[in-house]
Amino acid sequence: MSDELKRWTIVLGEVVAHMPYGLRVRVPSGEIGVLDSAYLDDVPVAPSDWPDVGSRITVVSGGRTSGGQLRLSARPSHLAHARELARTPH
Secondary structure (H helix, E strand, O other): OOOOOOOOOEEEEEEEEEEOOEEEEEOOOOOEEEEEHHHOOOOOOOHHHOOOOOOEEEEEEEEEOOOOOEEEEOOHHHHHHHHHHHHOOO
């Protein structure tokens, strides 16, 4: 797919569902990715504190799961790393 997110790409996503393991988030391409609860923040976040469905959150692509789903992170440390990579000449 030509609009597939490359690893470490930062986008604004929309929370579309809460799941037992975390969130499902729609990215600008329309694809829905998975955001495991361990990747919501650098510290554990209780399900009662997860962003509401319909919320817009900044996420970074972490590649694909073994099943091919888009893997996302909202951890501030991952976002900072992605921003640093974007500033670093290749």
